[in-house]
Amino acid sequence: MSHVPDHFEETLRKAGLRVTQPRLAVLTAVRDHPHADSTVIAESVREQLPTVSRQAIFDCLNTFADTHLVRRIQPAGSGARYELRVGDNHHHLVCRSCGAVVDVNCAVGEAPCLHTTDDHGFQIDEAEVIYWGVCPDCVAAQKVSPT
Known part of the structure; x- marks a missing residue:
């Protein structure tokens, strides 16, 4: 696979983890399709490796999420989505109209970025923030489409 970065x-x-062609293909697909769901990732992988099963692709995604090689996010009402941006403290902005997802930096800058007044004894190490709105393309489409 010539399109796979050496890193x-x-x-x-x-x-x-062992280096295998399916694992390399899944990482490449996640890189090429940030915030994509498993269906899009599977389609991309199978363009390169047609014989790889969907289950093998799901297994790779789960392994990568468990080992923090990819980040799995799941906005309300959406299936899981995957990205390579890990290890920093960023959040996501989701369009209510088309479902587009983009990264946004944390407003506070340090994990877990939200401090609760009552942690109920939990040792909090992460806070997930998802901003919801309408993306510029959908706003523009709404302005020109008949109501």
């Missing part, structure tokens, strides 16, 4: 092989090795 993906190193990334897998550092995570203690």
Whole structure:
């Protein structure tokens, strides 16, 4: 696979994972389609490796999420989506109309970025913030479409 960056092989090795063509293809698909769901990722992988099963692709995604090689997000009303941007403290903006997802930096800048007045004894290490709105393309379409 000539389109796979060399660092993906190193990334897998550092995570203690074997380097396989399906794993490289899944990482490449996630890189090429940030915030995509598993269906889009599977279609992309199968363009490169037609014999890879959907289950193998799902297994790769789950393994990568568990080992923090990819981040899995799941906005309300949406299936899981995947991205390579991990290890920083960013959040997401989701369009209510078309479902587009984009990264936004944390307004506070440090994890977990939200401090509750009562943690109920939990050791909080992460807060997930999703901003909802309407993207510029959908706003423009609404202005020109008949109501």
